[in-house]
Amino acid sequence: MSKTKILIVEDELITAKAIRRSLNRLGYDVLDNVASGEEAIQIISKVRPDLILMDIILDGKMDGIETASEIKNRFNIPLVYLTAHADNATLERAKITEPYSYILKPFEERELHIAIEIAFYKHKMEESLLQSEKLKSLGVITAGVAHEFNNILAVIMGNAELLNRVKDDKKLETGLNAIIKASDDGAQIVKRMITYAKAGGSTSNYLLTDINYLIREVIDFTMPRWKNIAQSEGLYNYLDTEGMKEIPEVFCNPTELREVFVNLINNSLDAMPDGGRISFSTESDENTVFVSISDTGKGMPEDVKKKIFDPFFTTRSPLGTGLGMSCVYSIIKSHGGKIEVESEVGKGTTINLNIPHRKDAVQRITPSEPDGKITTRKLRILVIDDNEELCVVIDKFLTRGGHTVETFNNGAEAIELAREKDVDLVLCDLAMSGVTGYDVVKELNKFARKPKIGVITGWSEKLKLFDEEGMKVDFILRKPLKNSELTKQINSVFSDKIK
Numbered sequence: 001m002s003k004t005k006i007l008i009v010e011d012e013l014i015t016a017k018a019i020r021r022s023l024n025r026l027g028y029d030v031l032d033n034v035a036s037g038e039e040a041i042q043i044i045s046k047v048r049p050d051l052i053l054m055d056i057i058l059d060g061k062m063d064g065i066e067t068a069s070e071i072k073n074r075f076n077i078p079l080v081y082l083t084a085h086a087d088n089a090t091l092e093r094a095k096i097t098e099p100y101s102y103i104l105k106p107f108e109e110r111e112l113h114i115a116i117e118i119a120f121y122k123h124k125m126e127e128s129l130l131q132s133e134k135l136k137s138l139g140v141i142t143a144g145v146a147h148e149f150n151n152i153l154a155v156i157m158g159n160a161e162l163l164n165r166v167k168d169d170k171k172l173e174t175g176l177n178a179i180i181k182a183s184d185d186g187a188q189i190v191k192r193m194i195t196y197a198k199a200g201g202s203t204s205n206y207l208l209t210d211i212n213y214l215i216r217e218v219i220d221f222t223m224p225r226w227k228n229i230a231q232s233e234g235l236y237n238y239l240d241t242e243g244m245k246e247i248p249e250v251f252c253n254p255t256e257l258r259e260v261f262v263n264l265i266n267n268s269l270d271a272m273p274d275g276g277r278i279s280f281s282t283e284s285d286e287n288t289v290f291v292s293i294s295d296t297g298k299g300m301p302e303d304v305k306k307k308i309f310d311p312f313f314t315t316r317s318p319l320g321t322g323l324g325m326s327c328v329y330s331i332i333k334s335h336g337g338k339i340e341v342e343s344e345v346g347k348g349t350t351i352n353l354n355i356p357h358r359k360d361a362v363q364r365i366t367p368s369e370p371d372g373k374i375t376t377r378k379l380r381i382l383v384i385d386d387n388e389e390l391c392v393v394i395d396k397f398l399t400r401g402g403h404t405v406e407t408f409n410n411g412a413e414a415i416e417l418a419r420e421k422d423v424d425l426v427l428c429d430l431a432m433s434g435v436t437g438y439d440v441v442k443e444l445n446k447f448a449r450k451p452k453i454g455v456i457t458g459w460s461e462k463l464k465l466f467d468e469e470g471m472k473v474d475f476i477l478r479k480p481l482k483n484s485e486l487t488k489q490i491n492s493v494f495s496d497k498i499k
Contacts, residue, residue: 004120007049008033009040009067010082011059015105019053019082022109028116036060037067044075048302051119054099056083056090065090068097078123080115082107127306158393158483208249209257211289211355215280216241218261226269226278235275239265243281247289250357256331257355263328264293264351271297271349284357291353300343308341374401374487376494380422383407384414384440385429385456390481394427397483411435415443423451425490430457441471452493456481 006028010016016033023030031049034040036059040052052071056064068079080101081094094102100119103111156179219239226237250257268278276296283290300308309329332339336356343349381403383394391407398405408414411428412435418426426444430437437455444453453473475489 003027003029004050005029005031005047006116007031007040007043007052009035009037009052009058009064010055011035011057012055015055019112022112026109026113026116037062037064037070040067041070044071044077048075049077051116051123052077052079053082054079056081056085056094065093065097068094068099072097078119080119082112156480158390158397158481206251206253209252209254211247211250211257211291212241212244212282214254214257215244215261215282215291218258218265221258222262222265226265230269230275237269237272237275238277240277240279243279243292245281245283247282247284248357250289250355252335252355253331257335260328260331260353261293263325267325268293268295268297268349271295271299276348287356289355289357291355292350293353294348294350296348299345299347299349300341301345305341305343309339374398374403374490376490378402378404379424379490379494380404381406381425381427382414382418382423382451383427384411384432384437385409385427386432387429394481394486397486411437411440415440418444418447418451422449424494425452425454427454427456427486430455438471441473442469445471454486454489454493 006023008016008019008023008030010019010033013035016035020030020033031047032043034043038060040054043049044052052068054064054068058064058067062070064081064083068081071077071079078100079097080103081099082103082105083090084105086104091102100122101115103115219241226239230237265278268276272278272295278296279292279294281292281294308325329339332353332355338354340352340354341349342352381398383391383398383405384407385391385394386409388407388409391409395405395407406417408417409432411432414426414428415435417423426440428437428440437457441453441455444450455473455476457476457479474493477485477489
């Protein structure tokens with residue numbers, strides 16, 4: 001791990017040298033010491049220090065407070081004042097620049113050490129909070145976008161699956177398969193987007209997982225890129241797992257952590273255009289599993305390192321989306337973990353993951369593959385969704401199976417019909433204007449002869465309201481909906497009534 005770099009801004013040469021000696025004894029790396037604010041700004045523009053020790057009275061036109069104000073506005077680097085001035089006027093001016101500490105000269109080395117460590121800790125916590133707020137704000141937007149995008153994908157996918165049943169035209173079949181594949185890819189992007197919209201992930205898909213096995217699985221999965229394609233271009237990459245020790249299983253979502261390791265391997269490969277080594281190490285203590293992924297790549301300058309978890313920030317423009325590392329950050333945070341980056345230009349990068357493990361976790365059962373045909377008796381089904389095109393797709397699919405289907409864009413009309421006629425199954429969206437899907441489900445739960453209820457939605461994070469209000473549904477499907485998934489659920493809930 002590289003030493004912390006500190007810039008000293010002090011016009012008294014003897015004092016500056018004394019501070020430098022103290023910092024060296026304390027294990028810090030002194031980037032430079034300068035006597036004026038102008039010099040400080042010039043150096044910071046080229047090489048970012050981790051912290052600045054700033055005197056108030058300086059050479060040049062700018063005093064320390066003016067210099068600190070410009071640094072705060074332009075660079076966001078933690079700053080500690082070292083000064084002999086403690087009058088109220090100076091303190092009031094200094095407070096505006098929001099320093100991390102204010103030490104009066106003369107001071108003890110221990111005072112300096114404590115002030116620096118507290119400054120680093122406060123800055124780290126502020127950056128972590130800022131990152132969380134960025135993701136939270138993005139999540140509000142993302143949730144709405146993902147919902148609308150899921151509706152579009154559901155229509156595309158549903159129509160393509162219906163048309164794909166016609167096998168007369170081979171070219172048509174090939175084209176439709178391409179559409180279905182593209183829709184699947186779009187659905188995966190939406191899942192990534194929804195990751196940002198969640199303050200904390202549901203544990204419904206969590207399993208006790210061997211992280212070492214997961215890493216080896218991902219290494220095998222990414223082999224076509226890091227080995228086969230690379231060697232065809234005359235490049236050689238070596239993935240080293242010698243540092244992986246025996247560790248306890250982690251209670252996690254293995255699909256999400258698999259995505260984390262895929263992203264990290266791909267990022268390392270991007271940073272090693274001429275080939276290189278990626279090393280994995282794992283260890284644990286009583287509460288935490290520690291995973292490190294190091295590469296021998298180009299490394300990152302400080303300005304890039306500070307932005308890599310920002311949504312849509314990428315160094316691979318125009319090829320990159322900028323979602324990979326932001327997704328990694330969100331997944332690790334949703335598992336209650338921490339992620340830290342060590343990187344230096346020309347010396348490679350190390351990503352450190354801290355993931356808590358739970359010994360009392362119970363393994364979940366993986367659902368079986370969906371069935372191909374609806375095998376129930378003929379059903380009367382209501383479909384409720386304010387997306388008319390999606391209603392048409394579901395109607396066509398179910399009608400072809402011989403079922404009686406009625407579609408509604410309004411929840412109130414559907415409730416009235418369900419009261420008047422015997423209905424076997426209601427398929428309902430949640431996010432509708434006026435009478436919402438929640439209202440529909442709540443009313444259906446009051447019926448003496450309650451129909452089976454299936455919720456089809458893109459708002460997965462809102463489903464907990466059913467449990468909180470004691471409302472019962474028979475199954476839940478996420479948009480974009482696949483006909484095969486709907487088939488499986490209908491067969492499951494009506495299996496006891498098959499004649």
